[in-house]
Amino acid sequence: PLPDRPGRPAVFPPDPAAPDPLALDLLATEAAARAHAFLTTGLDPVAALTPWQDAVRLAAAHPGSGLTASTRALYRGLAQALDRTPTDLARAVAAWRQGGAEGLAVLEEAWDPPAGPFDRARPALLAAGLPAFRPWRNRLSASSLQLRLGRDGLWYGYESDADREDWWPRGHPDPDPVGTLDGLLGR
Structure with missing residues (x-):
């Protein structure tokens, strides 16, 4: 049987030669959540996302709001990889936290609503x-x-x-x- 929710990754002691443990924890947690969603629903919740949307989703799942060194480093790296600024990413993360993919669309797309x-x-x-x-x-x-x-x-x-x-x-x-x-x- 499938567990009610995804598990948590193992915690390892920091190793200066290893990648950032917080980044690995974030990626492992995201992979577990994505796999769990796929196994329970048969749908991949992030397959249709663009690289920018997926980066925003990942950054939004990271604890903090840009105030910690690891969060600032994550924002810098993701923004640089996608040719955006850390401020662009921070604003997009705020939109994602506000309303998910629809919140990000509201931030980025002006459109003409019908009467009503x-x-x-x-x-x-x-x-x-x-x-x-x-x-x-x-x-x-x-x-x-x-x-x-x-x-x-x-x-x-x-x-x-x-x-x-x-x-x-x-x-x-x-x-x-x-x-x-x-x-x-x-x-």
Whole structure:
């Protein structure tokens, strides 16, 4: 019988001649999770991912958020291998942690949503006493807050320093744009 969840890799003492033990642990843990998912569902959860998406997924699974030396080294190596910057990777990791592959798509792809929920969002935000948001494609922006409508019908929150247009994913996606902003604003 198959176990309920994937196992954990063995822990070995550090060896200066060996590869980074944290990187090996990450890869072994990811391989076990992928194998377990394949054995339980018959589907490979990462087979359709591009190299960039897979790198973001791996980095997002790494504990920490860029503050440790091993995380910074991982981000530098992955970013360099894919001709991106560590900041690109950090922002993409934040998007992946926010909403998985769909969160990353929301970060990277602007699109024109059909009439409906997007058109109703601005009046709902104004009725909730929130500032006026300017629309552009699937995005509604104010000076330091932004909402992005995903193709999954969820609203994803972003923040930036006022008027810098340096948007970072924050909070959790929600089907209600007001709910997304309430989460960002801690209301």
